[in-house]
Amino acid sequence: xxxxxxxxxxxxxxxxxxxxxxxxxxxxxxxxxxxxxxxxxxxxxxxxxxxxxxxxxxxxxxxxxxxxxxxxxxxxxxxxxxxxxxxxxxxxxxxxxxxxxxxxxxxxxxxxxxxxxxxxxxxxxxxxxxxxxxxxxxxxxxxxxxxxxxxxxxxxxxxxxxxxxxxxxxxxxxxxxxxxxxxxxxxxxxxxxxxxxxxxxxxxxxxxxxxxxxxxxxxxxxxxxxxxxxxxxxxxxxxxxxxxxxxxxxxxxxxxxxxxxx
Amino acid sequence: xxxxxxxxxxxxxxxxxxxxxxxxxxxxxxxxxxxxxxxxxxxxxxxxxxxxxxxxxxxxxxxxxxxxxxxxxxxx
Numbered sequence: 001x002x003x004x005x006x007x008x009x010x011x012x013x014x015x016x017x018x019x020x021x022x023x024x025x026x027x028x029x030x031x032x033x034x035x036x037x038x039x040x041x042x043x044x045x046x047x048x049x050x051x052x053x054x055x056x057x058x059x060x061x062x063x064x065x066x067x068x069x070x071x072x073x074x075x076x077x078x079x080x081x082x083x084x085x086x087x088x089x090x091x092x093x094x095x096x097x098x099x100x101x102x103x104x105x106x107x108x109x110x111x112x113x114x115x116x117x118x119x120x121x122x123x124x125x126x127x128x129x130x131x132x133x134x135x136x137x138x139x140x141x142x143x144x145x146x147x148x149x150x151x152x153x154x155x156x157x158x159x160x161x162x163x164x165x166x167x168x169x170x171x172x173x174x175x176x177x178x179x180x181x182x183x184x185x186x187x188x189x190x191x192x193x194x195x196x197x198x199x200x201x202x203x204x205x206x207x208x209x210x211x212x213x214x215x216x217x218x219x220x221x222x223x224x225x226x227x228x229x230x231x232x233x234x235x236x237x238x239x240x241x242x243x244x245x246x247x248x249x250x251x252x253x254x255x256x257x258x259x260x261x262x
Numbered sequence: 263x264x265x266x267x268x269x270x271x272x273x274x275x276x277x278x279x280x281x282x283x284x285x286x287x288x289x290x291x292x293x294x295x296x297x298x299x300x301x302x303x304x305x306x307x308x309x310x311x312x313x314x315x316x317x318x319x320x321x322x323x324x325x326x327x328x329x330x331x332x333x334x335x336x337x338x
Contacts, residue, residue, distance in 0.1 A: 007285070007326055049330040058327070062285075089326040091284070 003066045003095050004035075008079055008088035009058035012045055016109050022084050023061060023105055033074040035067035039101040044112040052086040064098050270307030274315075282315040284322035287329055294320060298330045 010022055027037050043060035052058065065071075072090050079088045103111070274280055280289070293301050293308070293316050300320055303313035323329040 009327065048327040049324070050327055052327055087326055089284075089322060091322065 001066050002069060003038075003064070003093050003098060004072055004090055005062060005064040005093050005097075006072075006075065006079070006088055006090045007060060007062045009048070009052065009060055009086040011084045011086060012055060012057040012059055014059070014084060016113050018084075019059060020105060020109055022082075026061075026063065026079070026082075026085075029078045030063070030065055030067075030071070030075055033067070033071040033078065035065040035071040035075060037063060037065045039064045039099040040105055040108075041099055041101070042105065042108040042112055045116060055086060058086050062099075064093065272307060272309035272312055274312040275309055282312060282319050284319040284326070284328065286319075287323045290316070290320050290323055290329060294329065296333060297335055298324075298332045 008026070010019060014022065023040060023042075027040070030037055039062075041062040041064075043062065045057050045059050048056060048058050076088070076090060079085050274282060282290075284290070293306055295301060300317055303310060308316060320329060324331050
């Protein structure tokens with residue numbers, strides 16, 4: 001008759017009831033294999049030194065028993081096929097190292113659950129304290145912002161200033177484009193006016209040139225419009241001449257623009 | 263400056279109450295490096311007999327995830 005002890009790790013997700021069932025089931029299987037369980041010690045949930053089956057934590061349970069050497073191998077097979085047990089280690093011990101079990105499994109599980117709850121409560125208090133500290137800091141922060149410019153405000157101001165700058169730049173671009181268009185239009189108008197004046201100087205008596213002058217004046221007076229209506233008959237007659245003059249204008253305009261650009 | 267003798271004395275030979283067991287992983291941590299390697303006996307001063315027991319206990323503790331097999335030094 002030899003003395004053995006087996007330390008096995010139970011899955012951490014199991015609650016107290018399932019844990020008790022598993023421990024009792026392991027004891028029953030040990031008895032079936034011919035072993036005699038002497039003591040069961042629950043270490044509780046501990047952090048593993050490395051991941052086992054993707055689990056960071058595990059519940060350690062120590063079982064000490066005596067029996068023949070054959071029972072350990074059968075017991076190992078039983079633990080191997082249990083999906084709730086992550087790992088196990090069986091070692092032979094001397095009779096002096098057997099633990100005197102003082103508490104039952106239920107009381108041990110209850111005590112471990114209480115310890116776990118207390119530790120969680122402490123962690124929760126720590127978190128609450130941390131949250132309170134953060135809240136205090138946040139409450140103090142606006143007061144500081146009122147007096148002095150905080151870096152966030154500065155950043156916001158910089159953002160707003162950058163946006164304003166962008167808007168200004170877009171407006172400036174729009175103004176520049178408009179001014180360029182205006183300049184081009186003005187140059188074109190000037191060139192047209194110049195060409196019209198030059199043509200008017202050349203052909204004073206032609207009615208078509210009279211109408212062109214009226215168009216430049218933008219129909220200022222109704223009398224002039226009436227005069228133009230009277231002269232429409234003459235304009236129709238001189239339509240061919242107008243087309244010729246317009247072609248001449250179109251030819252002269254780009255030349256005038258190019259001269260001004262130079 | 264205090265006199266430091268070169269003679270090394272095994273901790274476990276001096277203190278017979280301190281036993282080497284894989285369950286006492288807190289004491290075993292003194293005899294492994296931060297990377298999880300077993301420190302040789304000529305560094306720690308442990309005698310050959312207890313160094314053997316230490317090595318066996320450390321390997322058993324590694325098997326049941328009480329001690330790490332290896333630790334990445336980048337995680338220090």
